[in-house]
Amino acid sequence: MISYGMIRDCFPRLAPARLQIFTEAFNLHFPAYSLITPIRVAAFMAQIGHESGDLRHTVEIWGPTPQQRRYEPPSELANRLGNTQPGDGERFKGRGLIQVTGRFNYAQLSQALGEDFIGKPELLESPNMAVKSACWWWSSRNLNELADANDEHNFRKITRIINGGLNGWDDRLARWQRYKNIFVIGGNNASTVA
Incomplete structure (x- = not known):
């Protein structure tokens, strides 16, 4: 199970009510997409944290550019x-x-x-569908298997698949390293978190 405290530690600037909504959505959808190990969850959270600006944006900001x-x-x-x-x-x-x-x-x-x-x-x-769609996207591209390697080479592959390049690489990498501490160490190195 993903705790509210874990999500708060990942996204400390997010409002408490929004943290709660996302915590519930993660716990609802993660098991169906095999996002159940600390290293998978850390990789997923690092990518969506960067992509969504700390869970603040679930829609592209339209200019149009x-x-x-x-x-x-x-x-x-x-x-x-x-x-x-x-x-x-x-x-x-x-x-x-x-x-x-x-x-x-x-x-x-x-x-x-x-x-x-x-x-x-x-x-x-909506947070619920934003999470569910991201879980589906992640799973449909077999990113759990890359995350399981738990190394920078495969995390870089995940970034390329999601981003098409390495935009925001330093931020994604820093998040991944920090989030592994939250989910692996903070979760007492449990074999599953969901």
């Missing part, structure tokens, strides 16, 4: 994301703790989780 304008058809990026209709770029902007972006990815997530994210993309902004 020059990059975000490329989400709109008829660009090559829009085609890759499955964005076919005017307005799809903003409608299917990144949401979740590991941001799902584009009509195609929203459709995949809808099918996997049995929710209508195409019709109601804002559902992914």
Whole structure:
């Protein structure tokens, strides 16, 4: 079980009510996605902590920036994301703790989780769905296996899979090292946390 204190130690600036909501969501969804060992949880938390700005952002901040304008058809990026209709770029902007972006990815997530994210993309902004979608994303890319190696080489691979590069590498690495102390040492090196 992930305790409120563990989540508070990871994200000390988050409001207590929001910490509680996320703690409940992690405990609800982690077992279904095999996020049950301290090293898996530490790697997952390090990545989502960076991606979401300490659990503060579950939706992409929309400008639109020059990059975000490329989400709109008829660009090559829009085609890759499955964005076919005017307005799809903003409608299917990144949401979740590991941001799902584009009509195609929203459709995949809808099918996997049995929710209508195409019709109601804002559902992914809720803490519960932001956690569940990130767990699904993590699991569907077999990131637990990379996390199990518990080494910097594989953590770097996880970062590349999530980010497409190494943006924020120093922050992700520092979080991972700190969070391992929280979940492995703070959790008394338990073999499972969920």
